[in-house]
Amino acid sequence: MCVYTRSGKGRYGEVWLGEWGGESVAIKIFTSQDEDSWAREGEVYGTYMLHHDNIAKFIACDKRPLNLGFELWMVMEYHHNGSLLDFLLIHSLTAYQAQRFVYSIASGLHYLHVDIQTGAQIKPGIAHRDLKSKNILVKSDHSCCISDFGLAVRHVGATGHVDISSINPRQGTKRYMAPEILDGSINYTKFDSYKMVDMYCFGLIIWEVARRTSNRAEEYQLPYFQHVSHDPSMDDMRKVVCTDSIRPTIASWWSEDEVNLVCAQIEMMIIT
Incomplete structure (x- = not known):
C-alpha cells in the first residue's frame, strides 16, 4: 500500500488518501487513545450482510507499530467529493x-x-x-x-x-x-x-x-x-x-x- 496525501482530520484522528491494488483508498488513522472507537467500527463492519450501496465500503483494518506505540488503520473506499x-x-x-x-x-x-x-x-x-x-x-x-x-x-x-x-x-x-x-x-x-x-x-x-x-x-x-x-x-x-x-x-x-x-x-x- 502507498500512502501519500492527508485529506482531512476528524474527531478520532486523520484521514489520508492512499493507493491499494491500483485503486485510491481512504485511510483513517486513529490514535491509540481511540482504540475503542477503532475496534467498535471494525466489529460493526464485520457484521454479517452489512453490504449496501448507501453504506461506506470497508476494505481492511490493521494495528501498525509506530515508535514505542502503534497506529490504528482503517482502509475504506475513497470518495473524492468528500463528506x-x-x-x-x-x-x-x-x-x-x-x-x-x-x-x-x-x-x-x-x-x-x-x-x-x-x-x-x-x-x-x-x-x-x-x-x-x-x-x-x-x-x-x-x-x-x-x-x-x-x-x-x-x-x-x-x-x-x-x-x-x-x-x-x-x-x-x-x-x-x-x-x-x-x-x-x-x-x-x-x-x-x-x-x-x-x-x-x-x-x-x-x-x-x-x-x-x-x-x-x-x-x-x-x-x-x-x-x-x-x-x-x-x-x-x-x-x-x-x-x-x-x-x-x-x-x-x-x-x-x-x-x-x-x-x-x-x-x-x-x-x-
Whole structure:
C-alpha cells in the first residue's frame, strides 16, 4: 500500500488518501487513545450482510507499530467529493440532487436499522448514534453513503439486548443530539430509542440539504447556527432544544419550491 496525501482530520484522528491494488483508498488513522472507537467500527463492519450501496465500503483494518506505540488503520473506499458537509459548503443543489441525497441517506439508514435473517444467518439492526453531514460521504454518482460507526450499537433480536460498548461513553455530536439525550429521558435499554435518535439527526441533515437547494439556496450553515456557538456545550443545546423547544427555521420561500416543501414536511415530522 502507498500512502501519500492527508485529506482531512476528524474527531478520532486523520484521514489520508492512499493507493491499494491500483485503486485510491481512504485511510483513517486513529490514535491509540481511540482504540475503542477503532475496534467498535471494525466489529460493526464485520457484521454479517452489512453490504449496501448507501453504506461506506470497508476494505481492511490493521494495528501498525509506530515508535514505542502503534497506529490504528482503517482502509475504506475513497470518495473524492468528500463528506456531505464538504459538498454543501461549496455547492448549491438542483432539485434532482437534493432528492437523490435524501433518498440515498434514507435507504442506507433503513438498511442499517432493520434486522434481516437469511437461513441461520442474521444481520442485526444497527443504530449509528453519531449521524451528521460530516459522517455522510458523497459518491461520484451524487448518491450518499453513511460512514463512521465508532459509536454504533447493535440489536440482538432474539433477546432484545442492545450491544453497546461499555468502555466508550461518548454519545455523539452535541449539536445533533436528540432532545431525549439532552434531557436524560432516553431509555438506553431499548433499541428503538437509538433508531429514533438517528431519525432526529436525519431530520437535521434534511434541513441542511434543503437550505442549499434551488436557485434561492442560502449560505451553508450548521443546524441551530443562530442560537449556539460553533462548539456548543451540552447545557447550550439543552436550553435551546429542550427548555426553549427551538427547532431549525423553515424559510418562507421553501413553500414555493416543491422539493423543499417536501423536505420541510418530512423534517418537521421527524424532529418535532
